[in-house]
Amino acid sequence: MTAPMVIDCDPGPDDIAALILARQMRNMNVLAVTTVAGNCTVDVATRNTLALMDLLDWNIPVAAGASQPLTRPLRTAGDLFGDDGLLGVELSGTGASGTPSTRATDPRPAWDLVYDVARAAHQPIDIVTLGPLTNIATALAVHPDLPQYVERLVIMGGAFLAGNTTPAAEFNAFVDPEAAERVFSSGIPFWLCPLDVTHQGYITLRELQEVMDLESEPARIFAELLRRGYEDVKHYTGGLGVPLHDPLAVMYAADPSAFSSSECFIGCETQGSITAGMTITDRYSDAQLQPNGHLVETVDRTWFIAMIMDILARY
Numbered sequence: 001m002t003a004p005m006v007i008d009c010d011p012g013p014d015d016i017a018a019l020i021l022a023r024q025m026r027n028m029n030v031l032a033v034t035t036v037a038g039n040c041t042v043d044v045a046t047r048n049t050l051a052l053m054d055l056l057d058w059n060i061p062v063a064a065g066a067s068q069p070l071t072r073p074l075r076t077a078g079d080l081f082g083d084d085g086l087l088g089v090e091l092s093g094t095g096a097s098g099t100p101s102t103r104a105t106d107p108r109p110a111w112d113l114v115y116d117v118a119r120a121a122h123q124p125i126d127i128v129t130l131g132p133l134t135n136i137a138t139a140l141a142v143h144p145d146l147p148q149y150v151e152r153l154v155i156m157g158g159a160f161l162a163g164n165t166t167p168a169a170e171f172n173a174f175v176d177p178e179a180a181e182r183v184f185s186s187g188i189p190f191w192l193c194p195l196d197v198t199h200q201g202y203i204t205l206r207e208l209q210e211v212m213d214l215e216s217e218p219a220r221i222f223a224e225l226l227r228r229g230y231e232d233v234k235h236y237t238g239g240l241g242v243p244l245h246d247p248l249a250v251m252y253a254a255d256p257s258a259f260s261s262s263e264c265f266i267g268c269e270t271q272g273s274i275t276a277g278m279t280i281t282d283r284y285s286d287a288q289l290q291p292n293g294h295l296v297e298t299v300d301r302t303w304f305i306a307m308i309m310d311i312l313a314r315y
């Protein structure tokens with residue numbers, strides 16, 4: 001069993017896919033989900049999360065967090081995923097025809113819920129982040145003793161080699177570079193899952209059809225969300241498939257045995273129109289900067305896809 005966990009996310013197609021997996025992972029104990037502005041506004045991210053909780057009959061607290069990055073205006077991925085954040089894929093209550101969930105969000109802001117859950121847990125918790133790091137940076141500012149209640153952070157974000165939003169920056173780091181830098185330098189042990197590894201963790205159209213053939217509603221939604229994005233994102237994998245960014249981070253948190261990682265210095269550039277949001281990783285420079293985190297570098301894709309099929313077949 002992994003440590004008790006909070007998932008912070010901005011759903012978003014692959015965030016929903018990650019939550020669908022997390023719900024059925026046997027060795028995971030997810031205590032709460034928090035939302036942040038990123039792929040879409042925080043209101044839309046929260047609405048999507050609540051609708052998914054209904055669909056999965058998942059009864060854990062959901063708290064909304066930051067509506068803006070720490071210091072910059074919000075830049076969403078609305079051009080890619082649409083205003084609903086989900087490429088028009090309807091969870092009950094997210095589409096034009098759906099009735100929104102009647103579930104209430106937790107009254108606390110995300111950063112207070114994370115802190116309260118961490119303090120109340122019987123052991124240090126894991127935090128898995130699938131969006132910009134605004135909520136976690138805010139939690140660290142508001143609750144400076146948070147690190148003592150956290151075992152590790154697993155972060156989807158950043159890029160060793162090249163960005164997907166600017167030449168230098170991956171989307172989550174690009175949206176809130178100041179938050180990323182604060183979290184990386186906070187002293188909390190963290191494992192960064194950058195684009196270089198999430199592009200190895202892709203799913204093919206044929207595999208998505210196999211998911212579809214499982215015939216459960218969560219599996220259908222998982223496949224449909226990723227299939228609709230295929231044309232726009234296949235070039236990241238040389239046309240092989242759709243990168244599973246956020247599912248890969250959740251899977252790493254569940255079982256790191258089929259991944260490799262290196263301990264090294266990781267920072268985030270906050271300046272410059274092209275360089276802001278660029279993650280800086282000292283893998284082998286002469287500077288040998290003091291390591292502060294872990295860079296997840298490879299995944300065994302055969303294992304990864306087999307695990308996904310196994311988990312989705314449980315629905």
Ligand code: BDR
Nearest residue numbers: 012014015130171172245
């Ligand atoms: C990240 O950006 C978002 O669009 C995805 O959900 C993922 O978290 C990939 O760059």
Ligand code: CA
Nearest residue numbers: 012015130131
């Ligand atoms: Ca995300």
